[in-house]
Every structure is written in C-alpha cells, then in structure tokens.
Amino acid sequence: MEHIISVTVENKFGVLSRVAGLFSGRGFNIESLSVAPTLDPTMSMMTIVTSGDDRIIEQIVKQLNKLIDVIKVVDLNETEFVERETALIKVHTKAEDRAEALRITEIFRANIIDSTPSTYTIEVTGDIKKVEAMINLLQPLGIKELIRTGRVAIARESIRPALAQPKRVAKE
Amino acid sequence: MKLTGAEIFVECLKREGVKTLFALPGGVVLKIFDVLYQQKGLDVILTRHEQGAGHMAEGYAKATGRPGVALVTSGPGMSNVVTALVDAYMDSVPLVCFSGQVSTNMIGNDAFQEADNIGLSRPCTKYNFLVKDVNDLAVTIKEAFYIATTGRPGPVLVDIPKDVSMNKADFTYPGSVSIRGYNPTYEGNKWQIKQAAEAIAKAKKPILYIGGGVVFSGASEEVRELAEMCQIPVDMTLMALGAFPGEHPLSMGMMGMHGTYWANMAVHYSDLVIAVGSRFDDRVTGKVSEFCPHAKIIHIDIDPTSIKKNIHVDIPIVGDCKRVLRELIQVLKATVNGDQKDLRKPWWNQIHEWQRAHPLTYDQDSNGPIKPQHAIKRLYELTKDRAPIVSTDVGQHQMWSAQYFKLSSPRRWLTSGGLGTMGFGFPAAMGAQAAFPDKLVLCVAGDGSVQMNMQEMATAVVHKLPVKVIVINNRFHGMVRQWQDLFYEGRYSSSDLSTTPDFVKLAEAYGAVGLRAKKVSDLDTVIKEAIATDGPVIVDVPVYPYENCYPMIPAGGCNHEMILADSPELKKKMEANGKVTPEDKDTVLTA
Ligand SMILES: Cc1ncc(C[n+]2csc(CCOP(=O)(O)OP(=O)(O)O)c2C)c(N)n1
Numbered sequence: 001m002e003h004i005i006s007v008t009v010e011n012k013f014g015v016l017s018r019v020a021g022l023f024s025g026r027g028f029n030i031e032s033l034s035v036a037p038t039l040d041p042t043m044s045m046m047t048i049v050t051s052g053d054d055r056i057i058e059q060i061v062k063q064l065n066k067l068i069d070v071i072k073v074v075d076l077n078e079t080e081f082v083e084r085e086t087a088l089i090k091v092h093t094k095a096e097d098r099a100e101a102l103r104i105t106e107i108f109r110a111n112i113i114d115s116t117p118s119t120y121t122i123e124v125t126g127d128i129k130k131v132e133a134m135i136n137l138l139q140p141l142g143i144k145e146l147i148r149t150g151r152v153a154i155a156r157e158s159i160r161p162a163l164a165q166p167k168r169v170a171k172e
Numbered sequence: 173m174k175l176t177g178a179e180i181f182v183e184c185l186k187r188e189g190v191k192t193l194f195a196l197p198g199g200v201v202l203k204i205f206d207v208l209y210q211q212k213g214l215d216v217i218l219t220r221h222e223q224g225a226g227h228m229a230e231g232y233a234k235a236t237g238r239p240g241v242a243l244v245t246s247g248p249g250m251s252n253v254v255t256a257l258v259d260a261y262m263d264s265v266p267l268v269c270f271s272g273q274v275s276t277n278m279i280g281n282d283a284f285q286e287a288d289n290i291g292l293s294r295p296c297t298k299y300n301f302l303v304k305d306v307n308d309l310a311v312t313i314k315e316a317f318y319i320a321t322t323g324r325p326g327p328v329l330v331d332i333p334k335d336v337s338m339n340k341a342d343f344t345y346p347g348s349v350s351i352r353g354y355n356p357t358y359e360g361n362k363w364q365i366k367q368a369a370e371a372i373a374k375a376k377k378p379i380l381y382i383g384g385g386v387v388f389s390g391a392s393e394e395v396r397e398l399a400e401m402c403q404i405p406v407d408m409t410l411m412a413l414g415a416f417p418g419e420h421p422l423s424m425g426m427m428g429m430h431g432t433y434w435a436n437m438a439v440h441y442s443d444l445v446i447a448v449g450s451r452f453d454d455r456v457t458g459k460v461s462e463f464c465p466h467a468k469i470i471h472i473d474i475d476p477t478s479i480k481k482n483i484h485v486d487i488p489i490v491g492d493c494k495r496v497l498r499e500l501i502q503v504l505k506a507t508v509n510g511d512q513k514d515l516r517k518p519w520w521n522q523i524h525e526w527q528r529a530h531p532l533t534y535d536q537d538s539n540g541p542i543k544p545q546h547a548i549k550r551l552y553e554l555t556k557d558r559a560p561i562v563s564t565d566v567g568q569h570q571m572w573s574a575q576y577f578k579l580s581s582p583r584r585w586l587t588s589g590g591l592g593t594m595g596f597g598f599p600a601a602m603g604a605q606a607a608f609p610d611k612l613v614l615c616v617a618g619d620g621s622v623q624m625n626m627q628e629m630a631t632a633v634v635h636k637l638p639v640k641v642i643v644i645n646n647r648f649h650g651m652v653r654q655w656q657d658l659f660y661e662g663r664y665s666s667s668d669l670s671t672t673p674d675f676v677k678l679a680e681a682y683g684a685v686g687l688r689a690k691k692v693s694d695l696d697t698v699i700k701e702a703i704a705t706d707g708p709v710i711v712d713v714p715v716y717p718y719e720n721c722y723p724m725i726p727a728g729g730c731n732h733e734m735i736l737a738d739s740p741e742l743k744k745k746m747e748a749n750g751k752v753t754p755e756d757k758d759t760v761l762t763a
Binding site: 009010013014021025055063067069071 | 302354477479
C-alpha cells in the first residue's frame with residue numbers, strides 16, 4: 001500500500017544522500033521525494049511517498065528514525081492529511097487546439113504561465129488525482145515536456161475548537 | 173591558547189581515554205603523525221595494511237568494551253579500511269576511524285589520493301563526519317565517540333582534511349553532547365515487561381536465544397540469573413559465545429547453521445523464545461517461515477529496527493538488555509516466586525534426550541592424520557585454565573572453534589559474524605593483545621583466511637604482540653570445499669589451496685616463531701611450547717583435509733532438519749580423497 005511519510009531532518013550537508021542511501025540500500029521504494037527548509041532554518045522537511053506492506057512500512061519508519069540526522073518521522077497514513085502536487089506541463093498547441101488547451105486549463109483551475117505561438121506552459125496544483133487527470137486530458141494535444149514536484153502533504157488539524165486556531169506563522 | 177587541528181586531535185583522543193591507536197600514515201595526515209610522534213601517552217601501532225588497523229581496532233573494542241580507534245590516510249588508506257568498517261557495522265563494534273582528506277579547497281577536484289570518504293563510508297558506518305573547519309574538530313570528535321559507544325554501538329568515521337589538521341583554533345573539549353535526532357531508548361516499557369514475565373511464568377518449553385547485544389550491554393549476570401531462576405535453557409548465537417558460561421548445565425551451546433543438534437531442536441520445538449540482544453539473522457533462523465512455529469516470541473533489543481525485521485514478534489521490548497532483564501527479573505521474582513524446576517522438567521528431559529542422541533563427535537585415529545576438531549578441542553582443553561581470548565577467521569575452523577571452545581566469560585570471543593570476513597582473526601587478536609599485554613590471546617585461523625592479513629605479523633613482531641596463531645591447515649578453502657561436496661557434486665572450483673606456503677618458514681621470515689604439529693601425538697607438546705614462547709607464534713597444524721563440519725542446516729533449510737554427518741556415499745568419497753598421510757602432507761608442504 002502507498003504511504004506518505006513526512007520526515008523532519010537536520011538541514012545540513014549530506015542528509016538527502018543518507019535518506020536516499022537508506023532506501024536504495026534496503027530495497028525500499030521511493031515513488032517521490034520532496035525536500036525544502038522549514039520555518040526553522042536548521043531543519044528541513046521531506047515528504048516521501050513510498051509503498052510496501054505493513055511490515056515494510058514499519059521498517060521504513062524505524063530505519064528513518066534510526067538515522068541520526070532524522071529528527072521526527074510521521075507516517076501520514078495513520079492520520080487524516082491533505083496532499084498537493086504541482087506540475088508544469090508544456091503542451092504543443094496547433095492553432096486549432098489552443099482553445100481546447102485553454103478550456104482544460106480553466107476547468108482544472110490551472111494557470112498558463114508561459115505562452116509562445118506553438119506552446120502553452122501550464123501550471124497545475126492539486127492532489128495527485130487532479131494532476132494526473134489533467135495530464136491525461138492534455139496528452140492528446142501533445143505534451144512536449146512535463147515536470148512534477150512530487151507530492152507534499154501535511155496532517156489535517158483536528159477540528160476540536162480549542163485546536164482549530166493555528167498560530168499565524170506564514171504569510172499566504 | 174590556539175592549537176593546530178593535529179594537536180586538537182591528539183588532545184581529544186587523550187580526553188576520551190584512548191590509549192592505543194592503530195594507524196598507517198600518508199600525505200594528508202602527516203601533520204597528525206608528526207604531533208603523535210612528539211607526544212607521550214598514546215601508543216601508535218603502525219600496521220602493515222589499513223584493513224589490519226581496522227580489525228585491530230575491532231579486536232581491541234570487542235575485548236575491552238571501549239571504542240577501538242584507527243587512523244588512515246585519504247584515498248587508498250580509506251578504501252582499504254572499508255572492509256573493517258563494514259565488519260564493525262554488521263557486528264555492532266564501537267569504532268572511531270579517522271581518515272585524512274585532501275585540503276578543503278581541493279575537495280571534489282579529483283585531487284591526488286582524493287576519495288569520497290563520506291560516500292564510501294556512509295552505508296557502513298553508524299554516522300560519519302567531514303570536518304570542514306578546525307573550530308568544529310573537538311566537538312565533532314566528542315560526538316563521534318558518543319555515537320560510536322551509545323545505543324547500539326557501531327563504527328563512526330571522521331574525515332579530516334589536511335588544512336583542518338594544520339589550521340589553528342582555540343581548544344576546549346565539550347563536556348557533553350546532545351544530538352536532537354539521536355536518543356537511544358534504554359529503559360524497557362514496563363507493561364511489555366510484565367507481559368513478558370507472564371509469558372515466561374506460563375511457558376512449558378521456553379528458550380533464551382541470546383546474541384551479541386548481551387555482550388555489549390554487559391548483561392551476562394542478568395541472563396544467568398534469569399536462566400537459573402526459571403530453569404531456561406540458553407541458546408547462544410555465534411556472537412554471544414561466552415556471554416553465558418559454555419559449561420553451565422543450562423548452556424545449549426551455539427545455535428544456527430552449525431549449531432548443536434539440541435540447540436536447534438530446542439528452538440524449533442519451544443513454546444516461548446526469549447530473544448535477547450539478537451537479531452534473527454538468517455544463519456540462525458534458517459527458513460524464516462518455519463522458524464519456531466509453535467512459539468510465542470519475546471524480543472528484547474536496543475535497536476527498534478531489529479525487532480520485527482525478519483520475524484513476527486509477540487512481545488517487543490526496546491531497551492538496553494541489561495536494564496530490561498533487571499526489571500524482568502524483579503517482576504518474575506515477585507510473581508513466579510521460586511522454583512520452576514517441576515514445570516520445566518519434561519522439557520529438560522527432552523533436551524537431555526536430544527543431547528544424548530547427537531552429541532558433537534568426530535573420529536580421531538591416533539595414528540591417522542590430525543582431525544581439525546581434535547586440534548581445536550585440545551587447544552581449548554590445554555588453555556582453558558588461563559582464560560584465553562580467542563579469535564577466529566572464517567570458515568570451518570571458525571565453526572569448530574565455536575562448537576568446542578566453551579568460554580566461561582564474555583569479551584573473550586572475537587569473530588566476524590555478520591560479515592564473515594576472512595582475515596579478521598589475526599589482526600583482531602593483535603588488537604586484543606594490545607589491550608591486554610599479559611593475557612593469552614589465541615587466533616584459530618584457516619590456511620586460506622590467515623593469508624589475507626599475514627602481513628600483520630611484522631606488526632606483531634615489532635610491537636611485541638605475542639599472539640599464538642594456530643593454523644588449521646587443510647590446504648583448502650575448507651568451507652567452500654564442503655559446500656562443493658554437498659551441493660556441487662564435488663567440483664572443487666577454486667577451493668584448492670595446495671600451494672599454501674610453509675607457515676613455519678613464513679613465521680621465521682618475519683622474525684616470529686614457527687612450530688608444526690605433524691601427528692596427533694605432537695599436538696599437546698606443540699601447543700604447550702607455543703604458549704610457553706614469548707613472542708608471536710604460528711603453529712601449523714596440517715589436518716585431514718576432507719573433514720566436514722556438522723551439524724549443518726543447509727541455507728534456507730529448517731532448524732530441525734539438520735545434516736548430522738556425511739552421507740554413506742560422501743563418506744566413501746571423502747575417504748578415497750583423503751588417502752594422504754601426514755608425511756605426504758609434509759613433503760607437499762615443504763616441496
Ligand atoms: C574476504 C572473504 N572472501 C571470501 C569469503 C568466502 N569464504 C567463506 S569461508 C571460505 C574458505 C575459508 O578457508 P580457510 O580460511 O582455509 O578456512 P577453512 O574453511 O578451511 O577452515 C571462503 C573463501 C569470505 N568469507 N571472506
């Protein structure tokens with residue numbers, strides 16, 4: 001089964017290779033991995049999408065925890081979470097397809113971020129189903145290039161009122 | 173006052189209580205060696221190969237419980253020590269290895285003798301550091317020792333670029349370290365411990381399955397108390413030998429691929445397995461799906477990743493073996509209150525039956541060639557009063573040593589378990605000898621393995637490390653030959669070592685003493701003579717080459733399905749092959 005694991009790590013040299021080395025050395029899958037610093041600049045957050053049966057996922061979580069540069073590991077599948085991915089899609093657009101491309105962009109509430117007479121570059125953000133649905137619809141027009149960020153995910157805050165007001169920590 | 177990186181390095185080692193450093197110099201570490209030359213209090217043992225330095229540090233660590241320390245140069249120095257790091261990682265040996273690196277401004281330029289030391293060592297160390305600034309050196313060394321020796325121990329590498337060893341910084345040694353991502357669990361969960369106690373109290377056929385963790389955690393006393401209090405038989409892994417006295421009535425000896433018949437039968441038919449500091453290695457479990465099919469499993473280990481890695485566990489307890497067992501014993505004392513002899517009686521009757529049915533045996537004809545088991549058994553019997561430290565190489569001789577050396581205390585057994593590194597034995601014995609100059613240190617070696625680090629005899633002679641190396645000389649890669657006889661129809665592909673050198677002359681060439689036991693009646697005298705000799709000795713024991721090591725669980729087989737002896741056909745074939753008299757061997761050897 002697919003699991004999304006959120007890993008807080010030291011933001012320092014070589015940490016990514018330790019995590020990647022753990023996965024390759026032990027034969028665990030990585031479907032996607034994204035990493036960026038957190039509000040605390042000494043830490044980074046990784047979102048790893050992996051798959052395996054319960055025993056393998058348990059090992060992955062334990063092995064990650066064992067890495068000295070790993071500060072915290074959360075298997076998001078154990079809670080409610082929201083996930084997002086962004087894709088940048090460059091499509092060929094023959095004159096007769098340009099309207100169709102615009103329509104699909106609109107339906108998915110995506111953005112055109114670059115345009116030439118023969119291409120559109122479209123930015124789409126959403127859960128994996130949405131991103132993949134859009135890619136499927138654009139495919140017949142001819143996708144020239146595609147780049148995806150890999151998924152990021154965050155646990156949903158529980159809806160008890162006392163906890164419902166997150167501190168305003170980041171600007172929109 | 174400002175010190176150079178090299179001076180800081182030496183100061184830090186002294187603060188860590190390091191007495192002995194196993195080392196081999198090179199361009200980028202010359203500054204460090206220069207400071208080492210001018211100081212007192214740190215013994216530098218110059219090895220002849222960096223692999224030797226690594227294994228010596230391992231032997232030192234295994235025998236003392238304190239971290240072993242090695243220092244090597246960049247590039248080839250580093251790549252040569254990698255085998256020892258992998259070995260130490262597999263067997264949880266606390267090691268701090270320092271490697272030289274090209275100057276920080278050259279890193280990544282394919283400079284002379286540059287290697288990616290961090291990349292090379294990442295998969296085989298518990299942690300590794302590249303020190304980019306001399307101001308970080310002291311704190312890094314402190315952290316390296318802390319990580320190597322706490323939690324589940326393991327090797328740590330510190331990579332020191334040349335300029336870092338030359339640059340100056342103010343020196344203060346940190347008193348303590350705290351690493352937010354590293355907090356080993358020492359205390360076991362109380363509720364789980366209670367569950368374990370209840371399971372033990374109820375079990376009719378329990379077995380303790382103890383591993384190397386018992387040695388590292390110093391939990392031998394606790395294992396003994398638990399075993400005696402509840403009358404539980406004790407199976408030991410290869411790594412645990414000595415953690416429970418081999419001659420204790422509750423000792424079952426070694427379990428696993430070449431374990432005793434009764435140790436393996438007992439684990440297979442038990443109703444409760446109490447695994448302590450062991451990790452269900454495939455050489456122990458055999459076929460995982462049929463490992464102790466009737467048993468509940470309690471698993472005590474400091475490393476959470478060891479638990480439920482290969483085998484389903486019913487009662488997992490993460491913690492330090494010693495502390496968890498202490499607590500478990502307290503709970504049991506309050507609940508079991510005393511004698512479980514009656515409850516366990518049928519179980520022990522069964523075990524004694526297994527012991528009678530298939531004891532460890534071999535045939536030694538007093539006029540025939542020396543049997544390897546006999547040589548090892550005599551070595552054990554003639555030395556046991558002196559409580560020797562025993563190291564082994566890898567192969568048949570290692571398994572026979574494990575079967576016949578019934579060690580009475582821990583930290584006297586040095587063997588490469590997880591990695592099975594041929595060439596480990598001799599340097600490891602030297603490392604132990606460096607720590608305990610007055611103890612008797614034996615190395616039971618194979619004629620194949622010993623040649624992998626023979627060069628260290630020069631180190632042993634120069635540094636007066638009087639290790640006694642007993643070469644069980646079967647002129648084969650014996651264990652390989654055994655598998656070829658059992659599974660490859662006797663095709664001896666690359667297992668024949670008949671060009672083995674004359675070990676007596678080889679010892680003499682290094683300025684050591686060489687002795688040879690030519691026949692059975694020589695054995696005792698030669699062993700005694702070796703022990704009475706002051707310096708390092710090689711005892712060459714030409715043995716019957718076609719002896720196979722049993723019991724044996726074929727790889728992937730079940731624990732209760734052991735091969736106990738050569739099949740009649742194989743026996744006939746082995747006898748036909750083996751028509752070599754000791755005298756013949758001698759001419760072959762000296763030809
Ligand atoms: C470095 C290394 N290379 C290869 C092996 C595979 N191997 C395992 S046992 C063995 C033969 C060992 O021969 P020897 O040292 O003579 O011991 P014996 O089995 O004859 O007692 C070999 C080649 C190994 N364990 N380690």
